[in-house]
Amino acid sequence: MRLWHLFLEASLAAAQLYQQQAQTPLQYSTPCALLAALFPEQVVNPGEEGYAHAQEKYWSIQQAELIPACRFLPRGARDIQIALADVIHPSNASIAISSGGHSSVTGASNIDDGITFDLSDMSGVNVGDMEETVVLGPGARWRDVYRTLQKQNLTVSGGRVGSVGVGGYVLGGGFSWFANQYGWTCDTIIEFEVVTPQGEILWVNAGHHEDLFWALKGSLGAFGIVTKIKMPTLPNTVVYGGALSYEQPHFPLVCNALKNLAARAEDDLTTQGYLSFAWLQAEKRFEYDVYLINTEGQSSHEALAAFEAIPHLGGQLSTTTIGKSADDIDRSNPLGFRRFKFTLTSTLSPSAMTAVHDVVKTFTENTKFDPTGVVGVTFQPLTSSHLKAQKNIFNLIPSHGPLLLISVELWWNDADRDIYFSGKANKLQHDLEATLKKLDAFHPFIYPNYASREQNPFATLDPVTMRMLAATKRKYDPNDRWSKIVPGSTYLN
Ligand SMILES: Cc1cc2nc3c(=O)[nH]c(=O)nc-3n(C[C@H](O)[C@H](O)[C@H](O)COP(=O)(O)OP(=O)(O)OC[C@H]3O[C@@H](n4cnc5c(N)ncnc54)[C@H](O)[C@@H]3O)c2cc1C
Ligand SMILES: *[C@@H]1O[C@H](CO)[C@@H](O)[C@H](O)[C@H]1NC(C)=O
Ligand SMILES: *[C@@H]1O[C@H](CO)[C@@H](O)[C@H](O)[C@H]1NC(C)=O
Secondary structure (H helix, E strand, O other): OHHHHHHHHHHHHHHHHHHHOOOOHHHOOOHHHHHHHHOOOOEEOOOOOOHHHHHOOOOEHHHHOOOOOEEEOOOOHHHHHHHHHHHHHHHOOOEEEEOOOOOOOOOOOOOOOOEEEEHHHOOOEEEEOOOOEEEEOOOOEHHHHHHHHHOOOEEOOOOOOOOOEHHHHHHOOOOOOOHHHHOOHHHHOOEEEEEOOOOOEEEEEOOOOHHHHHHOOOOOOOOOEEEEEEEEOEEOOOEEEEEEEEOHHHHHHHHHHHHHHHHHHHOOOOEEEEEEEEEEOOOOEEEEEEEEEEOOOOOOOHHHHHHHOOOOOEOOOEEEOHHHHHHHHHHOOOOOEEEEEEEEEEEOOHHHHHHHHHHHHHHHHOOOOOOOOEEEEEEEEEOHHHHHOOOOOOOOOHHHOOEEEEEEEEEEOOHHHHHHHHHHHHHHHHHHHHHHHHOOOEEOOOOHHHOOOOOOOOOOOOHHHHHHHHHHHHHHOOOOHHHHHOOOOOOOO
16 A cells, blocks of 8 residues: 555656656656656766765775766665666666675675665664664664764674674674674664565564565675664673784684684673784785674673783773774774675684685785785684574574684775786685685685675575575565666675
8 A cells, every 4th residue: 555655656756747847758868867857966976076975985996986877865765766666667777785885896886887876865873662772774884873872871783893884784694793692783683674676665574574574684685775774772881802913923822712712602602802814015014913892891801811811912902882992993994995805614723714824825925916905814703602693594503603704805906906816816715715625624604795796695505595585586576676777786596
């Protein structure tokens, strides 16, 4: 009922416009021109104010360099519904959807010639249900979410880096400081508002459209455009943590401490950490860092003490907040590079970690980096408690844990070397896979939020999950419109 009503209104709005201007839709020379007529002030063309600024916000320069014919700034689900029904479907225009623009996949959230649906004006943070839940707009950044919630001594199980967007992060899984307690961020979601590929606006939850509710959790936008996300708040004032940096000789000790941290997660859900190492061409050296958080704010904690006991170069742990920590980590993740990222999963063992390190070390010796180039690797334990808390399409088996989520990212500057570095990255991925397989440590899981274009996160899901996803896809996108309209998104074939 309501849906028809909206469609009708949308078509009427469009029809009135044509009449007023004595025009037929064909007289709008381009889909962007029609969109601008329907949504004055919400369409920006190249050269207009705001276009360049929006383009500069992408995490990777390759995405910033794609030139959409226009950027559309919807203010809610209804704007998206109207745009799909009246502009996109009739003209067969291609679109990209951008929440925070932090994907490393070129074309995932921006598009040459097509229309980028830029959700940055849909960034509400609205606390409700007696402060027990919050409804987030997908275009919010985690730093804004934390800033708003902190005023009420609340937080959420969200991103660890302030500038990352809510939309992509949640739909691709979401690895938070609270993962031991609540699993992936997508597991905690209570309700989504989504515009389906057919143009329906649906509220989906455990009782309504349960199939779509489940399918949205980990499929990175393959089932429509999510326009609101409702999740539980967590009472939280302070946490304890920060970064510690080490030198190469102590790397094996740090790997061991990380393994122990994950092993004790069953008994202590509140302490988490990850380990990063990176080759910095500018300084011609490797850097080794752990980032640790105790979410209860406990400073004298055994799990943290184990890392502090290993000789470290610098850094310190202190009382902070989830929001401040997200700002801190942001500072070590500057914009302005060309990038390639891929992911691997392994069993969690110090020998797998040192083997990965050795392969990357050899890689650095055989690679001609740009002067400020970087190759960075991050190890994140997927603890058994994290895996037990899952409600998503990944279907990872808790008894297979703890696992190690590995992400690898290359940074460079010279556009002429894109092919060189993506080729290098693919070769590195292949070498790392072979090494992990040889150690019998390889796990097929592909974490969507870290996957490269070449890595299909659906490819390694189990057959039962795939059948359920395919059925859900047939139900909500029966004409397979999504893969034609959103060429850069992750989708089921
Ligand atoms: C510096 C940095 C730190 C990170 N830290 C973490 C971390 O702590 N934990 C973690 O799990 N991941 C982390 N990531 C990975 C991050 O979660 C993913 O890159 C995520 O997809 C980015 O979301 P976004 O909205 O910013 O990106 P976008 O580039 O805007 O979107 C990513 C993908 O999701 C789709 N999408 C976005 N919004 C919607 C929507 N509303 N409806 C449908 N589809 C949509 C896009 O089309 C695109 O394919 C980090 C990435 C970076 C660069
Ligand atoms: C859109 O695509 C369909 C199917 O491919 C085609 O029939 C139709 O003519 C196209 N419309 C426009 C405006 O290009
Ligand atoms: C938040 O917590 C602090 C410290 O416990 C307290 O002083 C403050 O009054 C609280 N603020 C709100 C809005 O509850």
